[in-house]
Amino acid sequence: MNSFEPQSQDSLQRRFHQDNSTTQQPRDTTTPFIPKPASKNHNNSNSSSGAAGRSFQGFGLNVEDDLVSSVVPPVTVVLEGRSICQRISLDKHGSYQSLASALRQMFVDGADSTDDLDLSNAIPGHLIAYEDMENDLLLAGDLTWKDFVRVAKRIRILPVKGNTRQVKRNE
Amino acid sequence: MGRGRSSSSSSIESSSKSNPFGASSSTRNLSTDLRLGLSFGTSSGTQYFNGGYGYSVAAPAVEDAEYVAAVEEEEENECNSVGSFYVKVNMEGVPIGRKIDLMSLNGYRDLIRTLDFMFNASILWAEEEDMCNEKSHVLTYADKEGDWMMVGDVPWEMFLSTVRRLKISRANYHY
Numbered sequence: 001m002n003s004f005e006p007q008s009q010d011s012l013q014r015r016f017h018q019d020n021s022t023t024q025q026p027r028d029t030t031t032p033f034i035p036k037p038a039s040k041n042h043n044n045s046n047s048s049s050g051a052a053g054r055s056f057q058g059f060g061l062n063v064e065d066d067l068v069s070s071v072v073p074p075v076t077v078v079l080e081g082r083s084i085c086q087r088i089s090l091d092k093h094g095s096y097q098s099l100a101s102a103l104r105q106m107f108v109d110g111a112d113s114t115d116d117l118d119l120s121n122a123i124p125g126h127l128i129a130y131e132d133m134e135n136d137l138l139l140a141g142d143l144t145w146k147d148f149v150r151v152a153k154r155i156r157i158l159p160v161k162g163n164t165r166q167v168k169r170n171e
Numbered sequence: 172m173g174r175g176r177s178s179s180s181s182s183i184e185s186s187s188k189s190n191p192f193g194a195s196s197s198t199r200n201l202s203t204d205l206r207l208g209l210s211f212g213t214s215s216g217t218q219y220f221n222g223g224y225g226y227s228v229a230a231p232a233v234e235d236a237e238y239v240a241a242v243e244e245e246e247e248n249e250c251n252s253v254g255s256f257y258v259k260v261n262m263e264g265v266p267i268g269r270k271i272d273l274m275s276l277n278g279y280r281d282l283i284r285t286l287d288f289m290f291n292a293s294i295l296w297a298e299e300e301d302m303c304n305e306k307s308h309v310l311t312y313a314d315k316e317g318d319w320m321m322v323g324d325v326p327w328e329m330f331l332s333t334v335r336r337l338k339i340s341r342a343n344y345h346y
Contacts, residue, residue, distance in 0.1 A: 136261075136268055137266060137268060138267065138269065142257075142269050142271065143257060144255075147257070158267070
């Protein structure tokens, strides 16, 4: 079922694009009530979801790109102790490992590619945490990647202090 | 309601008109992004609440609140639809919280075992209240009304329907 989620999101974005291009009031009045049941149907039916995704291809690519960039904004990355932040677009990465690689290149000087790279060793001596929409600080890695991209609003890189609990959590 | 609709339509038209000029100026590009964001928020709100039109006439602050609620509701729906139910867990004295998928667990013992591993702790829950007193932490949860309850007092299925958040507190009392 995870494989259908991106199609659902694409469908929602494209439907929004349709709303954007339509200016007639009669259609505007009816549109708000249709998407929700349609979305449910797409979630329930495999073929329907696939068809919906394909039928919307080719619609205003430029506008769609704008929509995508506004729907998933880049997030701020803060390294504890540094005053200058960096930004990263999570939608350009497909996994935690890809994010770990990007963070390593950002913050580790002379970093070479490592095969067994993951969040726990991306930046030596540091933990990768994030703030969600409720401003709670959480350790990155517990959610699926897609859920993480949806809820992470800021990434914080915190030093591991001499606390054995923190170290063990990464095992 | 009529005013609300015209306002929404006007916003959409404004977005459409500004698109051609987006590439020519960074200032206009920013403006475009802002408008698109607002339109998306309004659209999302109307999709999830029948009363959306009534509220759209009110102050923008209400729309913002509605948008936030819609996002949270969407998040809940998505989590439920894929067969997972993530809740936040915080341990007293540890600044970084965790998220745990309760749907992937088989019951209370599985939950305690998982949290013991996550936080490297020895956690007490209701069924063990009368047993050995060497455990240093107790597991509590916030229910729908925000009250903190001890984990294990109700059947697992009932617990799943009311839990919103978990907290591992230091056990202050002695047995």
